[in-house]
Amino acid sequence: MKDLHTLSASKLHRLFLRGDLSAFEITNHFLARIEAHNDALGSFLKVHADKARKKACAIDERKARGLPLGKMAAIPVGIKDNTHIRGTITTCASKFLADYRAPFSATVVRLMEEAGAIPIGKTNLDEFSMGSSGENSAYAKSRNPWDLERTPGGSSGGSAAAVAARLVPIATGSDTGGSIRQPAAFCGIVGFKPTYGRVSRYGLIAFGSSMDQIGPLATCVEDAALMMEIIGRSCPHDPTTFDLPPETYLDLQKKDLEGKVVGVPWSFLHNLDPQSKQSFDSSVATLKDLGATIQEVDLDLLRYSIAVYYILATAEASTNLSRFDGIRYGKRSTKADSVEDIYQMSRNEGFGSEVKKRILLGTFVLSSGHQDEFYRKAQKMRFLMQEAFAEAFSACDYVVMPTSPVNAFPLGSFQDPFHMYLQDMFTIPANLACLPGISVPVPVAEGELPLGLQILGPQMRDAAVMQAAYAFECASSRIQIPRAFL
Amino acid sequence: MFKFTKDILRYLEKLSCIQCSTEEEEELTQSLQKILEYVEQLGEIDTENVPTFWSNDQKTPRQPLRKDTIDNLLLKKPYLDNVESTAGMIRVPPVLTDKGTSS
Numbered sequence: 001m002k003d004l005h006t007l008s009a010s011k012l013h014r015l016f017l018r019g020d021l022s023a024f025e026i027t028n029h030f031l032a033r034i035e036a037h038n039d040a041l042g043s044f045l046k047v048h049a050d051k052a053r054k055k056a057c058a059i060d061e062r063k064a065r066g067l068p069l070g071k072m073a074a075i076p077v078g079i080k081d082n083t084h085i086r087g088t089i090t091t092c093a094s095k096f097l098a099d100y101r102a103p104f105s106a107t108v109v110r111l112m113e114e115a116g117a118i119p120i121g122k123t124n125l126d127e128f129s130m131g132s133s134g135e136n137s138a139y140a141k142s143r144n145p146w147d148l149e150r151t152p153g154g155s156s157g158g159s160a161a162a163v164a165a166r167l168v169p170i171a172t173g174s175d176t177g178g179s180i181r182q183p184a185a186f187c188g189i190v191g192f193k194p195t196y197g198r199v200s201r202y203g204l205i206a207f208g209s210s211m212d213q214i215g216p217l218a219t220c221v222e223d224a225a226l227m228m229e230i231i232g233r234s235c236p237h238d239p240t241t242f243d244l245p246p247e248t249y250l251d252l253q254k255k256d257l258e259g260k261v262v263g264v265p266w267s268f269l270h271n272l273d274p275q276s277k278q279s280f281d282s283s284v285a286t287l288k289d290l291g292a293t294i295q296e297v298d299l300d301l302l303r304y305s306i307a308v309y310y311i312l313a314t315a316e317a318s319t320n321l322s323r324f325d326g327i328r329y330g331k332r333s334t335k336a337d338s339v340e341d342i343y344q345m346s347r348n349e350g351f352g353s354e355v356k357k358r359i360l361l362g363t364f365v366l367s368s369g370h371q372d373e374f375y376r377k378a379q380k381m382r383f384l385m386q387e388a389f390a391e392a393f394s395a396c397d398y399v400v401m402p403t404s405p406v407n408a409f410p411l412g413s414f415q416d417p418f419h420m421y422l423q424d425m426f427t428i429p430a431n432l433a434c435l436p437g438i439s440v441p442v443p444v445a446e447g448e449l450p451l452g453l454q455i456l457g458p459q460m461r462d463a464a465v466m467q468a469a470y471a472f473e474c475a476s477s478r479i480q481i482p483r484a485f486l
Numbered sequence: 487m488f489k490f491t492k493d494i495l496r497y498l499e500k501l502s503c504i505q506c507s508t509e510e511e512e513e514l515t516q517s518l519q520k521i522l523e524y525v526e527q528l529g530e531i532d533t534e535n536v537p538t539f540w541s542n543d544q545k546t547p548r549q550p551l552r553k554d555t556i557d558n559l560l561l562k563k564p565y566l567d568n569v570e571s572t573a574g575m576i577r578v579p580p581v582l583t584d585k586g587t588s589s
Contacts, residue, residue: 021494102563236552239557307525318502325503327578332570339581343503356504361518363502377528382539418520
């Protein structure tokens with residue numbers, strides 16, 4: 001089959017089960033796509049071709065012998081390069097971890113491998129997941145397959161671009177302030193951030209521990225549901241995961257939203273540019289056509305989200321990244337000859353400028369004399385935001401807003417990173433309130449760049465969010481493949 | 487309005503074991519000043535009697551504390567493969583030098 005990259009992960013799995021395709025054939029096809037297109041896109045930092053082929057052969061053999069096969073059998077998966085695969089390098093797109101070999105696999109990787117998935121390589125990101133454009137990688141800029149001069153978004157830009165260009169049928173991302181949902185919107189695919197605690201963070205290199213979540217980037221909601229079905233479970237190695245049985249995500253039967261109430265925070269959204277406004281209005285009309293009742297909700301407090309986020313996320317980052325000292329973790333400076341020099345010189349040589357800035361800011365807001373004014377204040381604001389969402393969800397089932405106020409911007413267009421921070425205003429609230437959120441592509445005119453609709457649900461209602469996204473997807477036009485990557 | 491100075495930046499550099507060049511210091515002082523001016527808007531909301539957020543709240547059932555038993559989860563060798571080591575221990579330069587402690 002020549003064009004099997006145009007098929008969804010779920011479809012590939014079904015064809016494999018039916019005997020129409022082998023795992024080896026599928027894996028080889030995607031490896032060839034990576035070989036052909038990765039130089040242009042910068043999506044993969046490392047490709048594990050031999051391991052992937054070996055794993056594919058093992059799966060084909062299991063099938064031939066009639067042994068049980070997992071729900072992701074024969075599906076190649078891209079793994080964001082801040083998540084460990086045992087025995088392979090995890091760089092976090094930082095020079096600091098250029099040689100760091102993961103001593104164990106992340107729980108999500110282990111679960112997917114047990115389900116028969118084939119990790120095919122590590123995808124590019126902003127260094128230590130700090131960025132919204134993919135430009136902060138120490139190795140290569142990620143590019144958007146819809147327009148190579150534009151950003152694929154970040155920080156999971158490598159995964160999003162790889163899935164959108166069909167270099168891999170599905171990939172993982174991690175989301176601390178929108179790092180799954182924003183690149184999904186920019187690349188015209190589906191990205192899901194689970195409720196905080198739904199997916200194990202064991203084996204994910206921490207950025208903002210109270211907000212980080214791993215989730216799927218996929219070409220359709222069904223595929224995102226498939227990955228969540230496998231990774232959405234409690235883990236003894238991550239005490240913040242729920243002590244609850246996993247939800248069922250694949251029961252995507254309902255193609256309408258009859259009886260559901262969708263909340264729209266119109267007042268919070270008053271500054272949308274005309275194209276985003278028109279697209280969002282049309283998405284809301286689609287939700288109404290699907291049977292949902294549209295209701296305004298008051299979430300004005302969210303206008304403080306960016307300020308709260310940049311205090312809390314940097315505070316957590318400065319703490320988390322203190323372990324990268326050239327001794328316990330990270331490449332040691334060869335110029336250092338005392339312990340103190342090792343710390344300082346290794347960190348100077350290892351970290352990029354955006355990471356240094358966030359560490360310094362985080363150190364400041366936690367430092368003596370400023371902790372109450374900044375850090376504690378932000379924690380209180382976070383509590384208020386969570387309460388505001390709780391009140392909103394007492395009156396509605398979902399809250400919707402655009403995933404991003406803009407579509408993919410040209411690479412290098414933000415000389416001042418502060419202005420880029422402001423673009424995350426619609427994705428950050430879900431992380432602060434620990435909510436599940438999904439970005440699904442909205443229909444755009446031929447030649448226009450993709451945009452996303454974001455659907456948020458109450459904590460722990462991950463499957464319900466997936467269901468609403470499925471209904472929306474069914475009512476919208478099919479997801480397109482960028483012409484250059486057909 | 488809070489004034490973020492180069493002296494504060496140098497103090498933070500010391501605390502976080504990061505040293506910046508003169509040009510970086512110039513850029514960072516301005517950039518951090520701008521961010522701190524932006525976050526000052528949080529002062530518009532009265533949070534006097536508001537509790538602080540704690541993600542591990544009691545409303546959500548989380549993993550129970552695991553038993554305090556030895557687990558073979560983390561193997562020593564793959565960890566030591568990532569660092570300079572001798573006889574199963576991480577090698578570092580001498581902490582005590584002729585001039586006293588290195589820090």
